[in-house]
Structure formats: C-alpha cells, structure tokens
Amino acid sequence: MKPKNQRLVLVVAAIAAVLLAVLLAMWGLRERAAYFLTPADIAAGKAEQGRAVRLGGMVEQGSVQPQSDGVTIRFVVTDGHARTPVVYRGIVPDLFREGSGAVAEGRVEGRTFIADTILAKHDERYMPPELGNLAAEHKAGKTLER
Amino acid sequence: MIAEIGLAALWLAAGLAALQLLLTVAALRAPIDVARTVRAVAVVQGALTALAFAMLLTVFARTDLSVALVFENSHSAKPFMYKVAGAWGNHEGSMLLWVTVLSAAGAFLAMFSRRTGERTLLAALGAQAALATGFYAFLLIASNPFARLSPAPIEGRGLNPLLQDPGLAFHPPTLYFGYVGLSVAFSLAVGALLTGAVDSRAARAMRPWVLGAWIFLTLGITAGSYWAYYELGWGGWWFWDPVENASLMPWLAATALLHSINVLAARGALKAWTMMLAVIAFSMSMVGTFLVRSGILTSVHAFAVDPQRGTFLLALLFLYVGAAFLLFALRTKTLKEGAPFELVSRETGLVINNLLLSVILAIVFLGTLYPLFAEAVSGEKLSVGAPYFNSLAGPLALLLAVLVGVGPLLSWRRERRPVFGKLVVPALLGAGALVSTIILAPHIGLLPRAALAIAAFLAAASILPLTVRNPFRTPLATWGMAVAHFGIAVALAGMAANAAFTSERLAIARPGERMNVGPWLVQLDSVTPAAGPNWTAIEAQLNASRGGGAIKLEPQTRYFSDPPTETNEAAIRTFWNGQLYTVIGRADPSGGWQLRLWWKPFVTLIWLGGGLIGLGGLLALVGRTWRRRRRREVDWRREAYA
Numbered sequence A: 001m002k003p004k005n006q007r008l009v010l011v012v013a014a015i016a017a018v019l020l021a022v023l024l025a026m027w028g029l030r031e032r033a034a035y036f037l038t039p040a041d042i043a044a045g046k047a048e049q050g051r052a053v054r055l056g057g058m059v060e061q062g063s064v065q066p067q068s069d070g071v072t073i074r075f076v077v078t079d080g081h082a083r084t085p086v087v088y089r090g091i092v093p094d095l096f097r098e099g100s101g102a103v104a105e106g107r108v109e110g111r112t113f114i115a116d117t118i119l120a121k122h123d124e125r126y127m128p129p130e131l132g133n134l135a136a137e138h139k140a141g142k143t144l145e146r
Numbered sequence B: 001m002i003a004e005i006g007l008a009a010l011w012l013a014a015g016l017a018a019l020q021l022l023l024t025v026a027a028l029r030a031p032i033d034v035a036r037t038v039r040a041v042a043v044v045q046g047a048l049t050a051l052a053f054a055m056l057l058t059v060f061a062r063t064d065l066s067v068a069l070v071f072e073n074s075h076s077a078k079p080f081m082y083k084v085a086g087a088w089g090n091h092e093g094s095m096l097l098w099v100t101v102l103s104a105a106g107a108f109l110a111m112f113s114r115r116t117g118e119r120t121l122l123a124a125l126g127a128q129a130a131l132a133t134g135f136y137a138f139l140l141i142a143s144n145p146f147a148r149l150s151p152a153p154i155e156g157r158g159l160n161p162l163l164q165d166p167g168l169a170f171h172p173p174t175l176y177f178g179y180v181g182l183s184v185a186f187s188l189a190v191g192a193l194l195t196g197a198v199d200s201r202a203a204r205a206m207r208p209w210v211l212g213a214w215i216f217l218t219l220g221i222t223a224g225s226y227w228a229y230y231e232l233g234w235g236g237w238w239f240w241d242p243v244e245n246a247s248l249m250p251w252l253a254a255t256a257l258l259h260s261i262n263v264l265a266a267r268g269a270l271k272a273w274t275m276m277l278a279v280i281a282f283s284m285s286m287v288g289t290f291l292v293r294s295g296i297l298t299s300v301h302a303f304a305v306d307p308q309r310g311t312f313l314l315a316l317l318f319l320y321v322g323a324a325f326l327l328f329a330l331r332t333k334t335l336k337e338g339a340p341f342e343l344v345s346r347e348t349g350l351v352i353n354n355l356l357l358s359v360i361l362a363i364v365f366l367g368t369l370y371p372l373f374a375e376a377v378s379g380e381k382l383s384v385g386a387p388y389f390n391s392l393a394g395p396l397a398l399l400l401a402v403l404v405g406v407g408p409l410l411s412w413r414r415e416r417r418p419v420f421g422k423l424v425v426p427a428l429l430g431a432g433a434l435v436s437t438i439i440l441a442p443h444i445g446l447l448p449r450a451a452l453a454i455a456a457f458l459a460a461a462s463i464l465p466l467t468v469r470n471p472f473r474t475p476l477a478t479w480g481m482a483v484a485h486f487g488i489a490v491a492l493a494g495m496a497a498n499a500a501f502t503s504e505r506l507a508i509a510r511p512g513e514r515m516n517v518g519p520w521l522v523q524l525d526s527v528t529p530a531a532g533p534n535w536t537a538i539e540a541q542l543n544a545s546r547g548g549g550a551i552k553l554e555p556q557t558r559y560f561s562d563p564p565t566e567t568n569e570a571a572i573r574t575f576w577n578g579q580l581y582t583v584i585g586r587a588d589p590s591g592g593w594q595l596r597l598w599w600k601p602f603v604t605l606i607w608l609g610g611g612l613i614g615l616g617g618l619l620a621l622v623g624r625t626w627r628r629r630r631r632r633e634v635d636w637r638r639e640a641y642a
Helices: A003-032 A039-043 A129-139 B002-029 B035-061 B068-073 B080-088 B091-112 B118-142 B166-195 B200-232 B242-267 B271-293 B300-305 B307-334 B346-378 B386-409 B420-440 B446-462 B476-501 B605-641
Strands: A034-037 A053-059 A072-078 A083-089 A101-109 A112-118 B503-509 B514-517 B520-531 B535-545 B550-553 B556-561 B564-569 B571-575 B578-587 B593-601
Touching: A003 B346, A003 B386, A034 A039, A039 A053, A039 A083, A053 A083, A083 A101, B002 B035, B002 B091, B002 B118, B035 B068, B035 B080, B035 B091, B035 B118, B068 B091, B080 B091, B080 B166, B091 B118, B091 B166, B091 B271, B118 B166, B118 B307, B166 B200, B166 B242, B166 B271, B166 B307, B200 B242, B200 B271, B200 B605, B242 B271, B242 B346, B271 B307, B271 B346, B346 B386, B386 B420, B386 B446, B386 B476, B420 B446, B446 B476, B476 B593, B476 B605, B503 B514, B514 B593, B520 B578, B520 B593, B535 B578, B535 B593, B550 B571, B550 B578, B556 B578
Parallel strands: A034 A053, A083 A112
Antiparallel strands: A053 A072, A053 A101, A072 A083, A101 A112, B503 B593, B514 B520, B520 B535, B535 B550, B535 B556, B556 B564, B571 B578, B578 B593
C-alpha cells in the first residue's frame, strides 16, 4: 500500500470507530440509562413497569418497618407531593435514616418500588447526584414532611 | 508561619512558571540560548512546590487549627498517619498534590531528558510551564490551601471515617502520579508538533514517561478497586461510579498510547495518531480532575451555585485541550507520512488495539458525561450504571482480550508465516474451558462464560512470545509485555469467576446460630462492643469452617463521633481459592443480627492480575531504559575508538 493511501485508510478507520462508538453509546443510553424519578413521577404513571429506574426522596418519619424475616424492610419515600412504598432486602447503608434523603435503585412493580440497592455516600462529599437538589430544597426550608 | 512559607513558595513557583513560559516562547521565536536557564527554572519551580507541599504536611501533622483547611478536615484525636494522609483527603490539599506532581515531573524532564532534541525539549518545557501556570492560578485564586482562620478554633471537624484507612495514604498519590505523569507525554507531544520533530526519537523520549504514568495508573486503579471492595462492605469491586470512570478514562487512553508509541518508536509509523493520543490521554486526566474536583458530580445545580472552582477548571480544560487540538490541526499536515506496512502485520494489530480501546474510551466517556449533559440541557435526571457499561464495554473488552493473544505473534511490517499454527494449544485450552463451564456450570451468564474461556486462551497465548527465543536472551521489554498480557488473563478470570460463582447469604442470626454460604458453615458466636482510638464499634465473632479447622472473623460496625458517622468494617479472609467476606448489619428486635456473607471464588485474581499488569509495565520500563543505557555506552566506546 502506498503511504498516502495508508494514511487515508487509517483516517477512515479512526472516523468509523468513533462513529461506531457514538452510535453504540446512543443506543445503550436510550435502552439502559436509569431515569431518576420522584414519588410524584411514579404517582403520575411515568414509570414503565419493570424497567430499571432510580427513586429519590425523603424516607418518611415512622415508616420504616422491618419484616419478620429480619432482612427485608418496607418504608415509604416521599417528596412532599406523593408517597411511594418501597421494599428492600438487604443491609441498609450506614447513612440510611428516617427523615433523611435516600436514593434507591430498582424497578416499579404495581404501585410498589422493589429496590435492589440503596445508595450511600461514597467519598468525602459525594452524594447521589439526584439528591443534591432535594437536600438543597430541604435546607432552604421547603420541608418535605407533611 | 509555616503556612505562610508554603504560600510564599507557591507564589514564587507560579512566578517562575510564568517566567519559564515566557522564556521558552521567546527562545522559540528568536535564536537566543536560554536552554540552561529554562532547565534551572523548571528545577527550582519543582523544588518550591515540593516545599509548599511539605509545609502543608507539617501543618496537618501538627494539627494547626488556625489553618482553615486543617480545621475543616482534621481533628487532634486522629491517628498520626491519618493526620498526615488527611492533607490530601480534601479538595485544596489534593489539588496542591496534583500541582506538586506536575511541577516535579517538569523538573525531572528538565534534569534527565537527554533523548529529545534541544528545541523540542525547550518547547515541551514551555508547554509544561503553561500547564503549571494555569493550575497555580487555580490554586492561588480559587483553592488556597493555606488560608488562615482567626481566631483559631479549638477543635477540628474531623475526617470522613471512610477515608480513615491505609488506602487513603497510597491511593490518591498513586493515581496522581499517573494522571500528571501523562502531562509530560502531552508536553512532549506539543513540543514535537511545534518543532515538527515527530519521529521515532520523540517517541522514545516519551515512552518512559507514558510507561511510568501508566504503571502508576494501573496500580492506583487496582488499589482503589480493592479499597472500595473492602471498605464499602458491598462486596463489589467496580461500581462504574463517575469517580472511578474518571480514573479509568486516562488509563484507557494511556494504554492505547503505550501501544501506538511502540509503533512510532520502532517503525516511525502512526505519527499523527500517536500525538493525538498523547493529547487525549492527558486531556482525560484533566477531565477526570474536573469531574472529581469541580463538584459537578454532586449536582449540576451545586456546580451552578458555587461556580468559581468548576468554571475555573473547565476554562483551563478548554484552554489546554483546545490549544493542543488547534496545534494538532495546524501541524498534522506538515508531518511526513510514516513507514508503510501490510494489512497483516504487527502494526495493523496495534492499530486495531488502538481503535478498540478508543471505542471503549468513547463509550465510557459518553456514559459518564451524558447524565450531566442531559440535566444541564433538558433538566431530565438520569443515571447511567452497570447495565450500560457492562453490556457495551464488556463484549468489546473481551474481543480485545482475544486479539491481545494474537497481536504479539505478528511480525513488524509484514507477516509472512501463518500464526494460527502457534495458537493451536491456546485455542484448545480456551475451547476446553468453554466446554467444561457448559458441563460443570450450565447456569452462568453469557459474558462470564465467554470471559472464562477467553482468559484460558489468553493465559496460554500471552506466554508464546517468550518461547520464540531462549527465555534468558529474550529482551526484558518482551518479558514485560508477556507478564502484562498474562495479567489481563488473570484479572479476567477473577472477574468472571466472581460474577459466575459468588454465593451470597443474607440472614438474621442469633448468637449460636449457623448458616451456610458456598462451602462454608458460619456460626455467630457472640456480638460484643469494641473500641478504637476515635471510634466505638459493635463486633460480631464469627466462626467459619468447611470440613477442617475453624477460622474466626470479626466484622464490625464502627461509630465515629467527629463527624458523627458509622461505617461497616467487613471481615475478609483470603484463601488460595477465594475470599470469605462477612458484614454485620443491624440488630433485630428479636435479639438477632443481620449478617451478610459472601463466598467469592478466585475474586483475588482481579487484583493479582492488576498487579501483574503493573509489574509487566515495570519490567518493560526497566528493560527499555537499561537497554538504552547499554546502547549509549556502546556508542561512547565506538566514538572513543574512532
């Protein structure tokens, strides 16, 4: 192959690779990004049944109920407008408390949210991105408890 | 006083960096001889930042609470080691560490680089000074680590207990050496583009830096993964968290660069591509720094509320990346075409390696930034996690792993002999692994199954390059390549085994009760309180056995008072064939305790593989520099005889 053609082939290959990556990523993001929903969104029927989503809000005071098997809990997440019951099987993270914010990963089945994971802090000042806003609103005095 | 010395040293270093930049610009435009001056300035600048960093360590070691940063992040009751390590467990301190490594790298470049042409080195030192000037400005204007508090408070706020761990002492500095080591590759690429000297000599000058940075990145990511694994108590080793991706992206780019630089060094081909990768690799370091340090991950809104730091970093990022790309666009036409190669050749193999790594990098990059982008544009909130990354990057990584076994067997320029003959044994091993997983473990997922088969293939294929010659005569760099590629197979096997064969048990247990996990029978003996220097804890005494003798495990939940937090301390036991991982949860009203147990077969191979990959890099680095020195001695001798 002539050097000139070789360079052309390489450039074309690089562009094709980048295009492929972008197309793959767009497809993957459309299919697999988990939308962040609030209880109000779920009440409004925005959640597709069974699809992976994140639920964020405040854990309602007095709502945490350990179940008889000892490792499952039920609680209610609220955003001040609506309430979503959540079921979670596992050890809750260290910072999980009634009256404070939480983000759960899982899916909606019926009217209940089945959580696979409850997110906790990761490093010094890290909060699940979606909670930043809620926490700020909370501080600003727009309390979410009714 | 100590803080003031540190601040003064930082200002002086910033001034010197600006001077260094001006001198190089002047020297590149007019024929004035300032090379020695520039080198001296770079070295002094490095020494001054090192002094500033030492001053920061001192105020932390002495818990000088009149320094705002110490007050916010330290506490007098903290163990000494964490007082010192706490110096870089916060924004300002870690940015100072970043800049210290940056200017130290510049100083080393000025002192030890003899491979590069004088003008290219000068231009590279100018680029390094341009980088440093911007980041000094960022530190001094937006993140002064030495700001004082008056009056001094009587006690500090403490360090997040998650960070109170030996991992903190090593993980961030290791990663930073990697991140910032890539800045030298960036500067040398900019220098070579400016002077038009993009050739195999420039590649050979860049290579030790890229290798060194890559080794640090590899070890930093491996250590960080293990840290998250045992400290978070979730049993996972990689979460596709944006902070993790921030370190993975420079690693992917550096891995691609590491391979293409060999093509440029050995064959003089892939010139523009290699320069581009050098620019991208350090850009990814800066993107990573921006993601972690701007607060944008917490929330786009938090970023908008306190925009100074984020905007500053973003401006620096755009300035440097934009300038480098502009330079690239202007100069790439002037590059001579590289040496030609045939379709089936080592060069083509490395091009495919580069393309696959670039595609994976783009997928990780888009997945990491898309949520930020979506929220900023449409206000829609979403998260991109493991389902996206695993299903897109996973198959591509596996394809790459197969090709890793083939590529090193090809010869440069043109492959005459068919290589498939050599691959019979590895292919049989891979097929054997595939068949045996289908028979022995019919229910595991597709990706783990493929990964196990490919790991078996690659483990055998990766050592083939060592069989070409007498192993003692094989160059150390070839040994390094084989070890690193073998490490990929080991890590892949660990990942697949963990995904396929982990057994998990979550249950409530009262003292005296037993439960099974994998081959283990675990008994909860008792739960007792425990105490440490600045924490109290609930500790479970577990007794685990499988057939033979019993072992004891003591997982804890620790309660810290400054700041008030609790953390899980998992108790982990390592065996040759896996790890037993135990976590204690909350108390149950009936008098039992939540226990979470995992038996993770061969999970340690993940980090062992990571270590081998780093070791392979180290062998290659030693081999390259040592061989070069020997060659230089031969040259000298020849000159002496001539």
